[in-house]
Amino acid sequence: MDLTLITGRTINQGRGTMTDRLGGFHQRNSAVIQMNGDDLRELGLDTRSLVRVTSAFGQVVLKAEEAEEELPRGLAYIPYGPWASTLVGSDTGGTGMPSFKGMKVRVQREAAADIRPATALGGRADG
Amino acid sequence: MASMVPDVTCPFCGCLCDDVRVVLEGGKVKEIYNGCALSQSRFAEVRRTENRNLQPLVRKGDTKVPVSYDEALNRAVEILADADHALLYGWASTSCEAQIAGIELAELLGASIDDTSSVCHGPSTIGIQDVGYVTATLGAVKNRADVVMYWGCNPFHAHPRHISRYTVFPRGYFRKGREDRKLVVVDPRRTSSSRIADLYVQPEVGHDYEILNALRAMLRGAKVAGPTVGGVSIETLQQMVEMMKRAEFGALYFGLGLSMSRGKHRNVEAALQLVRDLNAQAKWVIGAMRGHYNVAGFNEVCAWETGFPFSVDFTRGYPRYNPGETSAVDLISNGEIDAILTIASDPVSNLPAEVAGKIRTMPAIAVDPFKTLTTEAADVVMPSAVTGIEGPGTAYRMDGVPIELRRICEPPQGLLRDDEIVQGMLQRLKGMGSR
Numbered sequence: 001m002d003l004t005l006i007t008g009r010t011i012n013q014g015r016g017t018m019t020d021r022l023g024g025f026h027q028r029n030s031a032v033i034q035m036n037g038d039d040l041r042e043l044g045l046d047t048r049s050l051v052r053v054t055s056a057f058g059q060v061v062l063k064a065e066e067a068e069e070e071l072p073r074g075l076a077y078i079p080y081g082p083w084a085s086t087l088v089g090s091d092t093g094g095t096g097m098p099s100f101k102g103m104k105v106r107v108q109r110e111a112a113a114d115i116r117p118a119t120a121l122g123g124r125a126d127g
Numbered sequence: 128m129a130s131m132v133p134d135v136t137c138p139f140c141g142c143l144c145d146d147v148r149v150v151l152e153g154g155k156v157k158e159i160y161n162g163c164a165l166s167q168s169r170f171a172e173v174r175r176t177e178n179r180n181l182q183p184l185v186r187k188g189d190t191k192v193p194v195s196y197d198e199a200l201n202r203a204v205e206i207l208a209d210a211d212h213a214l215l216y217g218w219a220s221t222s223c224e225a226q227i228a229g230i231e232l233a234e235l236l237g238a239s240i241d242d243t244s245s246v247c248h249g250p251s252t253i254g255i256q257d258v259g260y261v262t263a264t265l266g267a268v269k270n271r272a273d274v275v276m277y278w279g280c281n282p283f284h285a286h287p288r289h290i291s292r293y294t295v296f297p298r299g300y301f302r303k304g305r306e307d308r309k310l311v312v313v314d315p316r317r318t319s320s321s322r323i324a325d326l327y328v329q330p331e332v333g334h335d336y337e338i339l340n341a342l343r344a345m346l347r348g349a350k351v352a353g354p355t356v357g358g359v360s361i362e363t364l365q366q367m368v369e370m371m372k373r374a375e376f377g378a379l380y381f382g383l384g385l386s387m388s389r390g391k392h393r394n395v396e397a398a399l400q401l402v403r404d405l406n407a408q409a410k411w412v413i414g415a416m417r418g419h420y421n422v423a424g425f426n427e428v429c430a431w432e433t434g435f436p437f438s439v440d441f442t443r444g445y446p447r448y449n450p451g452e453t454s455a456v457d458l459i460s461n462g463e464i465d466a467i468l469t470i471a472s473d474p475v476s477n478l479p480a481e482v483a484g485k486i487r488t489m490p491a492i493a494v495d496p497f498k499t500l501t502t503e504a505a506d507v508v509m510p511s512a513v514t515g516i517e518g519p520g521t522a523y524r525m526d527g528v529p530i531e532l533r534r535i536c537e538p539p540q541g542l543l544r545d546d547e548i549v550q551g552m553l554q555r556l557k558g559m560g561s562r
Contacts, residue, residue: 004332006315008383009285009418014165018139019172021473021499058480069281070317075332077316081476082500088479093391095253096245096438096454098479100387102333122475122500123483 001043001108003035003076005055005087006101010069013079022118030081031115033107034067039074043109052110053078055087055103060121061113076105082121129157132535137166138220138515140286141417141525142265142293154536156516163287173513178497180510181539191508196543196551203468203492203507204555210466210490212442213238216455217472219247219419222520222532225545226421226428229470230439232553239440239464241455242425243418243472249450250386251415252426252436254395261402263378263412264526270299274374276311278398279335279384280416281318289416290320294378301376309370313338314384326366331358333389339397342368343404377411383418417525419471420515424523459485466490468552470545471514475500494548511545512538520546 016026033053035045043064045051051064053076060083067077078084080100087105088098129152136145147170148160155174159167172178183199184191194202207213215233218226219242226242233240244252268275275294282289290296290310298304312321313328313335321327330338334357341356345368353361371377379402385394398413405411417423426436433439435448438455451457455474458464459482466489475483476499486504493505496513512518517538523529543551 006332006384006388009281011164011284011287014139014285015168017473017476018165018169019175019178019497021178021476021497022503023178067316069284069319072315072329075315082480082483085477085483086480090456090460090479090481092451092454092456094451095391096249096450096457097387097391098246098456099389100246101384102388118476118500119503121480122504123480123485123487 001039002104002106003039003074005076005078005103005105007078007080007084007088008101010079013081017081026081027115027117030079031062031083032065032079033062034065034069034071034077035107036071036073036075037066040064040066043107045109050110050115051107052113053087054106057089058086060086061110061115063115076107082118086121128152135535136515136522136530136532137162137169138420138513138522138532139165139169140420141423142286142289143420143522143524143530144288144292145530149535151536156536165287170516173516176539179539180495180498180502180508181542182510184508186506196509199507199509200548200551200555203509204552204559206466206490206492206507207236207238207468207552208556208559210238212463213466213468214455214458214464215240215468216474217243217470218425219243219422219472220514221421221471221545222514222522223421223424223428224520225470225549226425227432228546228549228553230429230432232549232556233439234441235553235556237441237444239442239453239458240429241438242422242429244422244426244437245450245454246456246478247383247418247422248386248415249437249454250392251381251395253392253450254399257392258396258399258403260399261406261412262414262526264528265293265524268378268412269293269297271301271376272378273302273307274309274311274370274377276313276377276379277320278313278379278381279388280380280382281314281316281320282416283319285382285418286416294380311367311370326370328359328363328367334358335385335388335394336390336397338364339394339401343397343401346372346404346408371405371411372408374409374411377405377409379411379413380416381413382416414526421522423525423527424521427523427527456482464489468492468494469501469505470494470549473499473501475504494545509548510542511548512542514545517542518544
């Protein structure tokens with residue numbers, strides 16, 4: 001399924017970033033993709049499902065969940081962090097700012113791979 | 128025995144709430160009052176040591192070994208002085224005193240310096256430079272605003288007390304509280320902030336520029352072709368215009384939904400122009416929802432020290448400013464940087480993976496109280512006290528008001544403050560003679 005992705009803050013992502021960047025709390029709250037419930041069901045996903053999210057710049061495995069901060073169909077949301085950064089390109093269009101919001105991504109059910117911890121991401125060649 | 132410290136400033140987000148009460152026991156933070164969930168985490172978890180950097184480290188061979196601050200500072204200065212073009216990056220979650228020293232360090236090195244705002248509200252600053260802006264302190268908004276609009280932000284998650292302490296809920300000099308104020312939220316997501324709004328407007332992602340300019344046109348009496356602009360009906364836009372025109376004192380706060388989306392600084396310019404236009408018919412002010420607690424401070428300090436607010440390049444011996452060329456992401460992705468000092472930020476986690484990968488391949492120094500992907504990747508790690516809890520300083524609130532940060536408890540034994548660490552590098556570099 002092709003979706004438009006925005007990345008941003010959540011309160012638990014914010015809590016994790018200050019004190020637990022390399023730990024489980026941060027991963028549980030930031031290695032997720034929030035989607036509209038109908039989009040989730042169309043893909044046959046539930047809130048325990050893993051998905052592979054692919055952009056023009058990278059791919060990452062995340063847990064899918066129905067957005068509490070309600071999203072319209074076709075829109076997905078990933079909290080800031082190394083998982084989201086994997087999908088963001090470095091072109092700033094002459095502004096200094098990469099496009100963290102509004103990129104196109106493909107979301108597919110993932111059966112084989114697991115979520116990588118933060119320590120395996122952050123620009124690592126195998127990340 | 129427990130003791131209460133009143134009026135502590137929370138060093139987390141740009142709200143810089145200065146009414147936090149902290150209970151100390153045995154010199155450690157026991158509990159806090161008046162803080163939001165983010166603030167609770169910020170204060171409470173400082174006392175945990177498992178996530179802290181507690182000892183300076185220097186890479187020797189394949190491993191990093193504990194060393195003294197003296198040795199770490201010497202190695203850091205060696206790396207920076209040997210670089211053709213070093214980048215000093217971060218600065219958002221530290222004091223103005225550290226920022227001042229950092230800018231002097233960049234100038235002496237002939238390096239570039241940038242703060243995290245270049246990937247945050249940098250486009251907003253560019254917009255303000257292009258258009259100018261009508262603004263007010265959060266205190267003025269609390270006392271006067273009867274219409275508050277949030278555009279492209281979710282304060283309940285990113286600035287949890289903004290709505291309750293400064294804008295919509297508080298009793299103000301001319302306002303009784305919530306019943307005296309209208310709240311408008313513009314966001315593609317139906318967020319928790321939007322659920323308490325009097326008017327919720329749901330645009331399509333990346334269409335803010337059209338919507339803002341449609342509002343400007345309608346404000347001037349022009350007819351806008353419909354039925355929708357950027358996913359918003361003409362009727363809703365007309366309703367917004369009427370609310371804005373009727374305001375006695377309106378305040379528009381915008382977030383990264385404008386500065387990070389398609390259009391970037393052009394979106395912000397359109398918002399600034401809308402508020403400028405509104406002042407012909409009503410009283411309106413505008414402000415950016417600044418994220419880290421002193422990211423606004425870096426822009427202030429950098430502007431008064433160099434003439435430019437961020438993304439400053441000293442490689443020619445004088446300050447140059449050209450976001451898109453002298454900004455951190457562009458410098459690194461274009462392969463111009465051969466050493467990096469990061470302080471109070473985690474670019475390996477938060478910059479695009481391609482940029483993070485390049486940071487991993489260059490000599491790197493990281494100054495941070497906590498373990499991050501950036502400190503893991505660095506060749507020199509210098510732990511620091513948590514500014515505003517374990518060390519004093521000055522920070523600028525999101526509305527440009529400087530606020531004192533206090534030391535309420537001691538840092539783990541022997542840890543220096545960020546400003547002391549940067550001064551340490553500066554003094555050593557001066558001892559070597561400038562380049």
